[in-house]
Every structure is written in C-alpha cells, then in structure tokens.
Amino acid sequence: MKKFLAIIILMGLTKRESLKDYWSSDPFLEIAIFGKLMSRKRFEQIWWCLHFNNNEVQPQPTGRLFKIQPLLDILVEKFQTVYKPEQQLSLDESVIPWRGRLRIRTYNPGKLTKYGLLVRVVTESTSGYIGNLEIYSAEGKKLQETIVSVLGPYLDQNYHVYQDNYYNSVATAEYLLSRKVRICGTIRVNRGLPPDLKEECKRLKRGDTAFRRKGDILLQSWRDTRVVNMVSTIHNSSMVDVQRRHGQVKKPLCISEYNMFMKGVDRADQFLAYYSLPRKTVKWTKKVALWLINCAIFNSFTVFKKVNRNSTLKYKAFLLKLAKAWATDVTVAAVPASDTDVVQPGPSVRTRQRPQVDPPGRLSGDMRKHILVKIVKSEYCKKKHPSRQCRVCAEHKKKSRTAYMCNFCVMPLHKGERFQKYHTSKHF
Numbered sequence: 001m002k003k004f005l006a007i008i009i010l011m012g013l014t015k016r017e018s019l020k021d022y023w024s025s026d027p028f029l030e031i032a033i034f035g036k037l038m039s040r041k042r043f044e045q046i047w048w049c050l051h052f053n054n055n056e057v058q059p060q061p062t063g064r065l066f067k068i069q070p071l072l073d074i075l076v077e078k079f080q081t082v083y084k085p086e087q088q089l090s091l092d093e094s095v096i097p098w099r100g101r102l103r104i105r106t107y108n109p110g111k112l113t114k115y116g117l118l119v120r121v122v123t124e125s126t127s128g129y130i131g132n133l134e135i136y137s138a139e140g141k142k143l144q145e146t147i148v149s150v151l152g153p154y155l156d157q158n159y160h161v162y163q164d165n166y167y168n169s170v171a172t173a174e175y176l177l178s179r180k181v182r183i184c185g186t187i188r189v190n191r192g193l194p195p196d197l198k199e200e201c202k203r204l205k206r207g208d209t210a211f212r213r214k215g216d217i218l219l220q221s222w223r224d225t226r227v228v229n230m231v232s233t234i235h236n237s238s239m240v241d242v243q244r245r246h247g248q249v250k251k252p253l254c255i256s257e258y259n260m261f262m263k264g265v266d267r268a269d270q271f272l273a274y275y276s277l278p279r280k281t282v283k284w285t286k287k288v289a290l291w292l293i294n295c296a297i298f299n300s301f302t303v304f305k306k307v308n309r310n311s312t313l314k315y316k317a318f319l320l321k322l323a324k325a326w327a328t329d330v331t332v333a334a335v336p337a338s339d340t341d342v343v344q345p346g347p348s349v350r351t352r353q354r355p356q357v358d359p360p361g362r363l364s365g366d367m368r369k370h371i372l373v374k375i376v377k378s379e380y381c382k383k384k385h386p387s388r389q390c391r392v393c394a395e396h397k398k399k400s401r402t403a404y405m406c407n408f409c410v411m412p413l414h415k416g417e418r419f420q421k422y423h424t425s426k427h428f
Contacts, residue, residue, distance in 0.1 A: 003037050004046050006326035008290065009297075009319050010034070012275040019044075019279070037327050052289055064104055064137040067285045068292075075292050076132060080153050083303050085124035085131050089154065090264035091147070091163040094119045094133075096291045102284050104138050117288065120150045121265050125162060128267030129302045130295050135288070144172055148179075155179040160234050162261045165191075168231050173217050177233050182216075184232040184258055193219060193229060201227050209252055211237040222252050230254045271298050275319055297322065308357070354388065359409050362423055369408040370423050372415060388412035392421060392428050 007022075014031060016022055023040040024030055034040075052071045065072065095116040098105055106118045118136035123129060134150045141149070147167055148155070156179055163185045170192025173183055189198060197219060200210045204223040211220040218232045235254040242251045277297075278290040301318045305311060313321075361369070375386050387401040391411045405412045406419070413419045421428045 001046075002326040004043065005293070006323040007034060007037055007043060008277055008279070008293075009275075009323040009326075011279065012277050013316065013319060013323075033327075047286075050286055050289075052285060064139070065135055068288050071289055071292060072135070075296050078296070079131055079133075079299055083129060083131075083299070083306070085129055086126060087158070087160050088125040088261045089122055089131070089159055089161045090125045090262050091120070091122050091150065091161055091167060092262070092265035093166075094121045094265060094269055096135075096288055097278070098284055098287055100282065100284060104136060106136065117284070120146060121268065122150055122154070122161075123264035123268050124302075125261035125264040127302050127306070128264050128271065128298075130268055130299055133295070143167070144175065147172060148175070151176070151181060155181055158182075160184065160261075162258055162264075164262070165229075170214070170217060170219070170231065173231055173233055177216060182233040184234050184254055185230070185262070186258070187219070187229050187231040189229060192231075197221060201229070207250065209237070209239065213237075218254065220252055220254060222255060228255060230258070268295075268298060271301075271315060274315060354391075354405070354410050354412060358391075358411070362406075362409050362411075363426065367423065370419075371407045372404045372413070372419060373407045375403055375405050375412065390414050390418055392418040395428060 010033065011022060014022075016029075020040065021029055022031060022034045052068050053066060055067075058066055063069065095106075095108075095111060095113045095118060097113050097116045099115045102117075104117060105115060107115055120134045120136070121130060122132045124131065132150055132153055134146070147163075151159075151161065154161070155176075158180050159182075161176070161181055161183045163183060165186040165188045168183065168185045168187045168191060170187075176183055187193065194212055197210060197212050201221045201223075204210060204221065204227060206223055206225075209220060209222040211218060213219075216233050218230075218235060218237060220230045220232070220237055222228050222230070230252065232254040235252075235257065238253050239250040240253050240256050241248045242256055272291075272294050277294040278287050281287055297319065298315075300322075301315055304313070304318065375388060385403060387403045388405065390400050390402045390413055392413065393400040400414070402412050402414045402418075404415055406422070409422075411422065413422055
C-alpha cells in the first residue's frame with residue numbers, strides 16, 4: 001500500500017492524460033519507475049477494490065459520509081493532535097471537484113470550481129495548516145451550528161478567527177465571545193447592523209469611517225470605492241496607514257488585519273492544487289479520500305518547515321522524498337536475535353549520507369525497523385574499510401568511529417550499548 005500511495009504521488013508530479021500512459025513502453029512516453037514499482041494490472045486491481053469502510057456493517061439509516069467516515073475521523077484527529085496552531089485562524093470554504101451525480105454535490109457559479117463537494121476548513125492563518133474540516137452532507141444543520149461544530153476544537157481557548165460575510169453575524173459574534181473565541185470579518189447589512197449605522201453609511205465619503213459598539217463587539221463601516229462593513233471582537237476603531245501603489249491611505253485596523261490573516265485556506269488550496277493527488281474516477285469516495293491524503297501530506301510538509309526553520313526544501317522536493325521513502329520501504333520479516341546481529345547489504349548498495357538531525361522515528365519502539373548494516377564505501381572513497389563518527393559518541397564529545405549504521409535512521413552507531421541507547425533514550 002505504501003508503494004501504491006508512492007505511485008499516486010508520482011502521478012501528481014508527472015501528469016498524464018490516461019492511466020495507461022504511466023506504464024507505456026513507448027520510448028517517447030515511458031516512465032521506467034512505474035513499471036519497476038508495480039505492474040499496471042496490480043495497480044488497477046488495488047484501485048478498483050479500494051474501500052474505506054465495511055459496507056456489510058452499514059446501519060440503516062446512515063450518514064451520507066459513511067463510506068469515508070473512518071478515514072476522515074483518523075486524519076482529522078491527527079491534524080488536531082500533531083500540531084497546535086498559532087492564535088490567528090481563518091475559516092473559509094474549499095471545494096473537492098466532482099461533476100458526477102451525487103446528493104451532497106453543490107453548485108456555486110461564482111467559484112472557479114463550480115461543481116463539487118463543499119468543505120468548511122479551519123486553517124492556521126500564517127502557514128495554511130489545516131486544523132479541522134467538515135464536509136457538507138446536506139443534513140439540514142443551521143449555519144451557527146456548522147460554525148460551532150467546525151470551530152469545536154478551538155473553543156474556550158482564546159483563538160482569533162477571521163471569516164467572511166457568509167459566516168459572520170452579531171448573534172454569532174456574541175455566542176463565540178461567550179466561548180472565548182474572538183472573530184473578525186466582513187458582515188452583511190442584514191446580519192445585525194443597527195439602522196442608524198446603515199443611514200450614516202450612505203453619507204460617507206471616500207476614506208471616511210463610522211462605527212458602533214455593543215460591549216466588545218465592534219461594527220465599523222469604511223468607504224473606499226464602496227462601503228465595507230466589518231464586525232470584530234478583536235480590534236478597536238483606530239485607523240492605520242497602508243501602503244498602496246499610488247501612496248499611503250488610512251484604513252481601519254480591522255480591515256488591515258483581516259486582509260493579512262484571511263488567506264490561510266487560500267494558501268492551503270494553492271499547495272493542494274500544485275501537484276494534486278485526486279485521479280479521475282467514477283467513485284466519489286476515492287476522490288474525497290485522495291483529497292484528504294493530499295491535505296495530510298501538506299500538513300506534514302507544514303510541520304516539517306516549522307520544525308526545520310532553516311530548511312530550504314520545496315514542496316515538490318518534499319513530495320518526491322516522501323514517494324521515494326514509501327516506494328523503497330522494506331518490511332523486515334523477522335527481528336534479529338540481538339542488536340549485534342548485522343545485516344550485510346549487497347555489494348552494489350551504497351551507503352547514504354547521514355541526516356543532519358535525528359529522524360523522528362528513532363524512538364518509535366518498533367525495533368524491527370532498526371537494523372545494523374555495514375557501511376559501504378562510495379566510488380570516491382579510498383579507504384578499504386570505511387567508517388564514520390558514531391552519533392552517540394559525538395554527542396559526548398568523544399572521537400570514535402564505527403563501521404556500522406542503522407539502516408532506518410541512517411546514523412553511524414557502535415554495536416551493543418550505543419545502538420540500544422540511541423533507539424531507547426530521548427537524551428542519549
């Protein structure tokens with residue numbers, strides 16, 4: 001299955017019109033790696049039989065997302081436990097493209113992707129990390145219930161949420177404020193604007209502003225080329241200087257920060273569209289599942305960039321590294337009798353360079369992955385018996401070289417105590 005997913009990622013990196021083209025033997029179309037990883041018939045067999053829930057245990061009546069619910073639940077839970085986002089969040093909509101017949105399909109003529117499954121997404125404003133999502137299933141939930149549901153993991157934690165006029169109203173702002181969530185965004189005139197503010201907006205000249213307050217809730221109108229109405233429980237009514245092409249203009253603080261922090265979902269959509277995983281299929285469940293896996297890969301890239309702030313790795317290179325890791329993963333059938341048992345690689349295997357940081361899987365507890373292998377010299381190495389500085393010895397400022405390394409962690413380690421300590425102790 002890891003090879004199957006690796007092939008899906010490689011398909012996103014190398015676009016072809018037809019599935020058969022990836023296994024084409026035509027010298028002008030051939031991509032050799034696909035045939036080496038898996039035959040086309042085997043790939044099609046897995047693709048045709050791909051399911052995400054057991055239809056035999058389907059209750060009656062059941063939810064419309066039953067067929068993908070286990071995958072959706074697992075990934076959303078991981079999104080929320082692996083990483084805690086910064087204070088600024090953005091709530092917006094995303095669309096999974098789908099033009100087939102489906103009860104939960106939506107149509108929006110104003111969107112670039114007009115037909116598809118609507119997804120409400122909460123992301124970190126600065127990075128686009130997807131913290132929570134909810135697929136619209138046409139089950140009759142009211143708008144405020146949907147907002148509370150999708151923001152559920154962040155209630156009572158003093159988060160700041162930026163959302164557009166579809167989600168904003170004075171009543172929603174009051175409720176979220178009682179749950180220690182502050183919001184900011186545009187608001188429609190029929191969602192709680194007082195009549196006197198509506199009348200005053202008609203007399204505003206370009207650059208003028210008017211506002212009203214109801215406790216911590218700020219309603220502010222500002223005229224640029226047209227009147228922009230804002231609701232905020234974060235800001236005051238102050239004005240700030242904003243640089244434009246033809247000079248500086250004064251703009252309300254809430255509008256300035258709304259423009260700054262509202263782009264989280266758009267940033268996530270941008271990355272998801274670069275090397276999209278979803279394939280053409282007659283089963284909507286597969287389309288949604290691959291979109292969810294695409295979100296998981298993007299989130300892992302975001303966390304990687306947060307942890308390795310000096311890294312210059314691009315998203316495309318990250319996808320390629322992930323595909324290589326999954327494609328070359330080997331399951332060890334038996335555990336060695338002791339950590340001193342060494343697996344001897346073939347003569348053509350060349351030892352990879354050790355990573356700059358310790359891999360996150362070194363303390364996984366699954367010792368079947370961690371196998372000692374001999375370090376094989378490169379073609380440029382003149383030494384008969386190549387060796388490298390032991391990672392544990394180097395941590396203790398001790399110069400001691402070893403001829404062995406962990407095949408999974410790609411770290412040079414001495415046999416015995418050093419090998420055991422590296423894979424069991426957080427501070428070795």
